[in-house]
Amino acid sequence: MASSSKLIRGYEVVIGLENHVQLSTASKIFSGSSTAFGAAPNTQASPVDLALPGTLPVLNRGAVERAIRFGLAVGAKVAPLSIFARKNYFYPDLPKGYQISQFEIPVVQGGRVEFFVGDEKKVVNLTRAHLEEDAGKSLHEDYHGQSGIDLNRAGTPLLEIVSEPEMRSGAEACEYAKTLHALVMWLGICDGNMQEGSFRCDVNVSVRKPGEPYGTRREIKNLNSFRNLIQAVDYEVNWQIDEIEDGRKIQQATVLFNPDTGETRAMRSKEDSADYRYFPDPDLPPLLIAPKWVERVKGEMPELPSVMAARFEQQDGLTAYDAAIMTQSLATARFYEAAKQVCGAPKLVANWLMGEVSRRLNSEEREIEASPVSPALLGALIQRIQDGTISNNAAKQVFEALWSGEGSDVDALIEAKGLKQMSDTGELERILDEVLAANQKSVDEFRAGKDKAFNALVGQAMKATKGKANPAAVNELLKKKLGA
Template identity: 50%
Template sequence: MQESATASNPKNLIEGATGKWEVVIGLEVHAQVASKSKLFSGAATAFGAEPNSHVSLVDAAMPGMLPVINAECIAQAVRTGLGLNAKINLKSVFDRKNYFYPDLPQGYQISQFKQPIVGEGEIEIDADGETLTIGIERLHLEQDAGKSVHDQHPDYSYVDLNRSGVALMEIVSKPEMRSSRQAQAYVTKLRTILRYLGTSDGDMEKGNLRADVNVSVRKPGDQLGTRCEIKNVNSIRFIGQAIETEARRQIDILEAGGKIDQETRLFDPGKGETRSMRSKEEAHDYRYFPDPDLLPLELTMDFVGELEASLPELPDAKKERFTQEFGLSDYDATVLVAERASADYFESVASGRDGKVAANWVINELFGRLNKEGKDIADSPVSASQLGAIVDLISSNTISGKIAKDLFEIVWSEGGDPAEIVEARGMKQVTDTGAIEKAVDEIIAANPDKVEQAKAKPTMIGWFVGQVMKVSGGKANPQAVNEILKQKLGIE
């Protein structure tokens, strides 16, 4: 990864014993391609299968077995490149990256080096109180390795080749991030884009998205420092912790008069430390050369154009449309577009209704309850049509906001049609001004001291509103209650 200088932002500097330091961060994100079969074989990619049950003769590197490119993986890589506003290279080459490891049966990994399928692109992120554009260096396709298993026997390690040959997209950023928050925002945004495109599920718990984090530190304005690479960080929270930990380690060494060795490290979240894994390899250590079993990959403009025409609306475009079409704040729109399923749910609720009211119910009531119970939007007990019906009942003044929350609870727990529930359970809002006026008169008569206080301090009217709502079981129309109280108390 080439490093480039970027202007320092004083907000992101780290205080050390000898002054302030700047951290420079670049990320290599490995995302498993959403495909039913592997990059060069027909073996399945489904997660959770019995060890070594999804292994073809190609994956096991049996003599004479030749790789065949999976066309869907190529299409998925191009879609991703288009979603990253990146250059699509019409000609790319697969190379052999040579190294020995027990879970790599071939003794080399088929990857891409000098001629990747996707060139430079960019991602826009919001972090540290500003909008930043982070450059993408490249995206290339490569095989995943298998997995060494060390906890099945006291004396032996085993190898599971189910992942061997699974297609990965390695997305390499430029070293333009200057804080752990920016790196976390970058990975979050990248994962969102991948999910919108359907090119990777981005599931970090399953290892389908993981990051190698490159970290170096320098005094502001100095040349770039020696970087260390933290391998295979598999959660956004750990990415932030690994950067903070590694930056502090390097600063402590430099301030003590030492020097940073370029190396590959691992992050131990339990101990809150990074530890050395091996000295950092350079490209020449891998002896890259074009794979003799695979011809150069040549794409046509028509192929790329067809994929581009089929792309979905992406998060940034959707966010802008939500703010304009529904009048949402930037914050609300950002929350709603974070996941494609959430955005689709909101849009269904908001269709033909007040967008701000719909957003309030989706974000505060629905998302709040889903988070509390650890559920995903796909598992929501309240459908978009049910929530839309609740919003309709509020808009028509059939129910009050308080009753709506009770109704939401019933629909969440029991299901059913909101309008029918309101009718059957007598939950309709009281709009009969005569009945409301009677309740107001009784409360005023019973509380002469509060009346005098309200006349002297008009904000006291809220106490009377609360009493009327209590007497009516929350069914009185709040607007009507306010108007009648103001009239009776002589408050403008």
């Protein structure tokens, strides 16, 4: 299902993503060299990685299993036979003069990714996902005007995931990439560290008038943050429209995004597949994946986010949107389930996670694993809302105290801050009588049919009790006293 079109300055934006996912194996895809990050340059490049004469590549079984796992997760076909090919091009950090990849027959074929943009559900189809080796890295800093080459990354296993061009805005592309990022981490096939290059985004962008053929695309390479992805796409879209409006043609190119200026710039002309002169790698036999192998991998997989979200909808009564947010990462899902187990209130837990918890995490740029308020504490706090001990507003004060480390006991904090709701009905009735006597005008207006007057009386009652009265009890007793 393609995403709905949204016009920008009268043009339809067409976006497809290629994501390079570094697989979480301890060794490289065709050699035993380590994939550990941060080693001294060129200390993890073996003769096989460098394609020295007489060396032969041997496929890493763990890399294949991670590809199978991904294919099953997105509902794709896992090819029983796939072929490794040589992709020929020259670049200083490509030691072999070619990259071992897959071309005509990839290991994963098809599939789809579902995600939300706001509360609107989107589906993007996948073209393929194929195994390949990474190149090295060119270093341009601290070399006195020269460039250095670090070949530690050469041969690192990658799964390149290619989408159909079905996204129509930077926001859609960003949410797709976030969902894919969360999925590969959920499956345990990638650590997701974008700063270290474990998850990289190449974005193909073109524009066209509605109903016209696809325009010429430009590929924005190696975006390593979701914020940069949106900024790069938005800039590129407006740049392409400006070019077309000024009567110039878009030239197919590979471009880079500069986060300091917020602009894209052309790096080189973009090749077509024919320019790479693909041919089957003579040193690697076809990859054969038997049905039994697929079934074994399937049996070892965790519960998928989509399956878990459906369970949260059916068992917990969450909306599809709420369930999707609760399963946006394995850590979030575990937090939600642990808190829910404490208080037995799934909807309230989801509301707090999407509200106060999310707000504080975002403001401090923390992941949920680093939340100072544990699932047990959040569950205990929600219990005190449920049993009427505190109001929602008071609960927020307790939450802030827990977050800032003022204490680690919900009941002790409620007591220390004097936040308990009034539970003495007789005392509450006495206060309400005083409020009604002091606000005769509002009483008369309510009896004359003005509903806003009732809200004013509730407000006065809450003020008189310093916010400690249970709002539901105040509403009920006021209606009773007013004969409503």
